[in-house]
Amino acid sequence: MTHEAYRELIQRAIDEDLSQAEQTVLDTHIETCAECRREYDEYMSLAAGLAKLSKVRPETSFAMQMTPELLRQTVEGAAPAAPKRRVVPLWKRAVPAAAAVVLGVGLSIPMTNGWFDHQEGTGQPDHVALLPEKGQEPTHGPTGQLLPEPPEIKPPPDQESTAALTVELKSTQSEPRLIIREKVETELPMRAVAVAPSDLDQVKEQTGVTVTPEDLAKGKEDAPRPPAEKNGDTSGIASVDEEPLPNDNDHVVVVTVNSTPINVTIEGGRVIVTLAPLSGTQGGTEVAVFELNAPHTSNDTTTVTFTDPEGNVIDESSVPVEQPTAVPRVGDAPSLDILDEAMQSKSQSDPARYSYVTDPVRVVSRHLRELGFAWNAQVSGTQVRDRVAVEQGGVRYVVGLTQPYLQGDGGLWKPAFIARALPVEQPGPQERPVLDYFRGQQEAGVIHSFSELLVLSERVRLGTLVVEAHVEMSGPHGSYESSRSQYRFHLSGDNDGTWKLDGSPDKL
Amino acid sequence: MQDKQIVADALKSQEALSQFLRTVEPFIYQTAYYLTGKKVDAEDVTQESLWKVCRSLNQFQGEGSLRGWIHRVVVNTFREQLRKRKTPTVELDEAWQSSDLSVEEQVETRLTEQSLYQAIAMLPVNYREVLVLRHVHDMSYQEIAEALELTEAQVKTRLFRGREKLRTLFYGGDPV
Numbered sequence A: 001m002t003h004e005a006y007r008e009l010i011q012r013a014i015d016e017d018l019s020q021a022e023q024t025v026l027d028t029h030i031e032t033c034a035e036c037r038r039e040y041d042e043y044m045s046l047a048a049g050l051a052k053l054s055k056v057r058p059e060t061s062f063a064m065q066m067t068p069e070l071l072r073q074t075v076e077g078a079a080p081a082a083p084k085r086r087v088v089p090l091w092k093r094a095v096p097a098a099a100a101v102v103l104g105v106g107l108s109i110p111m112t113n114g115w116f117d118h119q120e121g122t123g124q125p126d127h128v129a130l131l132p133e134k135g136q137e138p139t140h141g142p143t144g145q146l147l148p149e150p151p152e153i154k155p156p157p158d159q160e161s162t163a164a165l166t167v168e169l170k171s172t173q174s175e176p177r178l179i180i181r182e183k184v185e186t187e188l189p190m191r192a193v194a195v196a197p198s199d200l201d202q203v204k205e206q207t208g209v210t211v212t213p214e215d216l217a218k219g220k221e222d223a224p225r226p227p228a229e230k231n232g233d234t235s236g237i238a239s240v241d242e243e244p245l246p247n248d249n250d251h252v253v254v255v256t257v258n259s260t261p262i263n264v265t266i267e268g269g270r271v272i273v274t275l276a277p278l279s280g281t282q283g284g285t286e287v288a289v290f291e292l293n294a295p296h297t298s299n300d301t302t303t304v305t306f307t308d309p310e311g312n313v314i315d316e317s318s319v320p321v322e323q324p325t326a327v328p329r330v331g332d333a334p335s336l337d338i339l340d341e342a343m344q345s346k347s348q349s350d351p352a353r354y355s356y357v358t359d360p361v362r363v364v365s366r367h368l369r370e371l372g373f374a375w376n377a378q379v380s381g382t383q384v385r386d387r388v389a390v391e392q393g394g395v396r397y398v399v400g401l402t403q404p405y406l407q408g409d410g411g412l413w414k415p416a417f418i419a420r421a422l423p424v425e426q427p428g429p430q431e432r433p434v435l436d437y438f439r440g441q442q443e444a445g446v447i448h449s450f451s452e453l454l455v456l457s458e459r460v461r462l463g464t465l466v467v468e469a470h471v472e473m474s475g476p477h478g479s480y481e482s483s484r485s486q487y488r489f490h491l492s493g494d495n496d497g498t499w500k501l502d503g504s505p506d507k508l
Numbered sequence B: 001m002q003d004k005q006i007v008a009d010a011l012k013s014q015e016a017l018s019q020f021l022r023t024v025e026p027f028i029y030q031t032a033y034y035l036t037g038k039k040v041d042a043e044d045v046t047q048e049s050l051w052k053v054c055r056s057l058n059q060f061q062g063e064g065s066l067r068g069w070i071h072r073v074v075v076n077t078f079r080e081q082l083r084k085r086k087t088p089t090v091e092l093d094e095a096w097q098s099s100d101l102s103v104e105e106q107v108e109t110r111l112t113e114q115s116l117y118q119a120i121a122m123l124p125v126n127y128r129e130v131l132v133l134r135h136v137h138d139m140s141y142q143e144i145a146e147a148l149e150l151t152e153a154q155v156k157t158r159l160f161r162g163r164e165k166l167r168t169l170f171y172g173g174d175p176v
Helices: A001-013 A020-032 A034-051 A068-075 A097-105 A163-170 A197-207 A211-215 A341-349 A353-356 A360-365 A432-441 B003-010 B015-034 B039-059 B067-083 B092-098 B104-110 B113-121 B127-134 B141-148 B152-171
Strands: A177-184 A193-196 A251-257 A258-269 A271-279 A287-295 A301-307 A313-318 A377-380 A387-392 A395-402 A412-423 A447-460 A464-475 A480-493 A498-503
Touching: A001 B152, A020 A034, A020 B127, A034 A193, A034 B113, A034 B127, A034 B152, A163 A258, A163 A353, A177 A211, A193 A197, A193 A271, A197 A211, A197 A251, A197 A287, A197 A360, A251 A271, A258 A287, A287 A313, A353 A360, A360 A377, A360 A387, A360 A395, A360 A412, A432 A447, A432 A464, A432 A480, A432 A498, A432 B092, B003 B015, B003 B039, B003 B067, B015 B039, B015 B067, B015 B113, B015 B127, B067 B127, B067 B141, B113 B127, B113 B152, B127 B141, B127 B152, B141 B152
Parallel strands: A193 A313, A271 A301
Antiparallel strands: A177 A287, A193 A251, A251 A287, A258 A271, A301 A313, A377 A387, A387 A395, A395 A412, A412 A447, A447 A464, A464 A480, A480 A498
């Protein structure tokens, strides 16, 4: 054999394409031929380098930006000729950089979704093998392994992700709604855990799977309201009629590991989730995230109990109850004691877990509920790093943050104040005179322009509002100087519900 | 589930299609990233490929694997981008030698992930395509042949030459 022939064997060895006989020929040769041995070593180092190439991910998901209209047309069979509008990557648009970060969070989509990670020899694509086919008895895995017979088997709710099935599931009170299913590489210690919808970071921390409030909100708008009447499956419910209708906040998020919920009953203030193990999960851990309706209780927490099909308790989670309404209070931000100096140190010693504290947007997302926002409020960055925008119920808020311990990239961010954007189009009764004041100043030429009006504090009954405005003043030689200024306005109310300014505002 | 079934499921609803696209997006991006050697170009190719997959998914007939089909879309999109730009191809060895690094620095940069990334991006396009599918996505000769509409022998030739070029680049020796 020539060197050239051995070289080909080496190349094929990289691809594990050699027969046993060929491998022996090669092994024998490189033992005696220094030149081929050197080449072999070089190729193997190169192959090792190639094998380690990063599985890079785009910073922003284009798939998420593709217009629903286009997707709809495709689904309905009329393949659209061309995109109506090219989606401009977020970072090329005039949006604050951090807004892109928020969208990017939703990107953590199953990467190891089975079929695309096709492994030769495993036969079935992974994520399919995990679930029984429709109509098939789910007690037998593809491996033929016999699993415990669960009582009264209902098909796992996530067999198909068709819209029809999803709607059907939403119409019953106690059916879990699949949010996301993902395979992770690591082994996880638990079988299941329940968390509050406001605490999705917990899911990430415990399983490595990212779920966003947007994921939870998806498909909710068009879901029918759960019926108030009893249904056949909820025999365990103490008295459904006396329970208030579940509202959007009466939910818990359930994470299952290598198992799937087959029955959910609500018993008094407790939720009991029966889990059946999934078969065929070799070579990975299957994590699924569901949303459940939770009973409305006066307690501070809802208890979620996980049992096996025989009714043996596997685990129990206590979930803080979501408050039905959440309107943040403008002014000083609630003190988040967890964001203390110890957390600053932890973020440095264990960045994988606590790095969120160094990102203002993630701090606000993580502590939305504690800050007084609804869990599904939309969080995005602004043009300045220390201010984060939160949209909720059509109102825009701004959370101001500071770095009390360490300045710069590694510093922990702590919310300091919550402000509300003054809606210039539709000002409230107390806001109208404030807006008129700035317009008057502009007309009089005292200021050149004003923008970004923020209500920093409001005492409605006393009629005082502290407002921050970004104003441009005329400077010398036709130039403008812009600044952020704060004003305290005093207002007095008339009997007809209108307010007017009580003197000039104090400039703070 | 067969690939055809996956496609049928993806076409059932907007949500399913959207989820499907989100699932394949990272793989598309990885191919684009290593083919183009530039993040910005990779983003363009990814975006264009997603549109194409979205538009023509209903034409997938189940001949060959779905992932092969998708990677063909990506490779074709990449080739279109090259044609449009008429980017002058920088020859690998030439570009490497013209870098301002001293010999010591070049030794130090050998076979780091970054240097490998740059080196792949400077390989002739034919070699690059095969190498990326083989090593980034761990596709078999046969799968690559299907995706790129080549024979397995052609796949091997290109792959072996590409790797040979990389080896001589990092370790010296006579280029083949």
